[in-house]
Amino acid sequence: MYTLVTVADVVEIHPRDFHKPSKRAIEDWINTKYADKVIHKVGLCVGFHSLISASEGLIGHGTGIVNVNVDFRLIVFRPFKGEIIRGTISSSNESGIHMSMGFFEDIVAPAALLFGPSQTELEEGGSRTWVWKADENDFYFDRTEKCLMRVEQETWTDLSPQMKKLDEDFDMEARDAAGLRSCPYRLTVSMALTGLGPDLWWLGEQAEAAEEAAKAPENVEETNEVEMAA
Structure with missing residues (x-):
């Protein structure tokens, strides 16, 4: 899920940051530029890991x-x-289910990759919920349910102004109407194998107990952050 990627760049340290140790100033610049950003065909940058080398x-x-x-x-x-x-x-719509990992939102489970036969039902307020019709039982993909899903495909879109101008098929309005807003990196996932889908389907009370335990406050040990000298 997480990998280490080596990058080369030119760091610009402004005079306002001269009071910081040089390694800290470099790390702050890298995190500001890359953290929570998508590098095309590389992935979503979570943050700085380590410094390999730096010139004068x-x-x-x-x-x-x-x-x-x-x-x-x-x-x-x-x-x-x-x-x-x-x-x-x-959220859910007629085309499928949109998933979130908290820090990453662009995950879609298309209707064709859900347990079959599945169909949507209209809820109060106009929202839709997918339901797996298994024999005489109905299993709901309810909103906010925790799910396991299998990665099937990744889709990359270069959103730079130059690429938008060159791509004649880039129709932002059509994508928004389909519930697929333009994004640089999207995952297509499936929930059609045993064990996938909402935890409550497979674990029942165990899943509820684990969710309650996760909400309980935990004792966090304090750690001392050590600044690296320049």
Whole structure:
């Protein structure tokens, strides 16, 4: 699910950050630029991992900005095809179910990749819920339910202004109407195998007990953060 990716870049340290140790200033710049951003065909950057190397700083003429060539590692979210991941149902429509992992929202389970036969039912307020019609029993994909899902496909979209201009098929209004807003990285998942889908289907009371335990406050041990000297 998570991998380490090596990246090379030029870090710009502004004069306002000169009071920081140099390694801390470099780390802050990298996190500001990359954290919670998608790198095309790489994945969603979670944050800085480690610094591999850094050159001597060069002061820009007239700006006071110090430029440093660095090589570093990033923690990247990019599950592999066939991996089982856990998420929460955020919404449903006629085309399928939208999932969330809290930090990543662009996950879709199309209707064709749900247990069959499944159909939608209209709820109060106009929202829809998918229901698996298994013999004489109905199993609901209720909103906010925790689910296991299998990664089937990843879709990349370059959203840079240049690519939008060149791509004649880029129809943002049509995608929004289908409930598929434009995003740089999307996962297509399935919930049609034994053990997949809402936890309550397979675990029953055990899933409810685990959910209650997760909501209970926990004792967190304090740790001392050590700053790296320049």
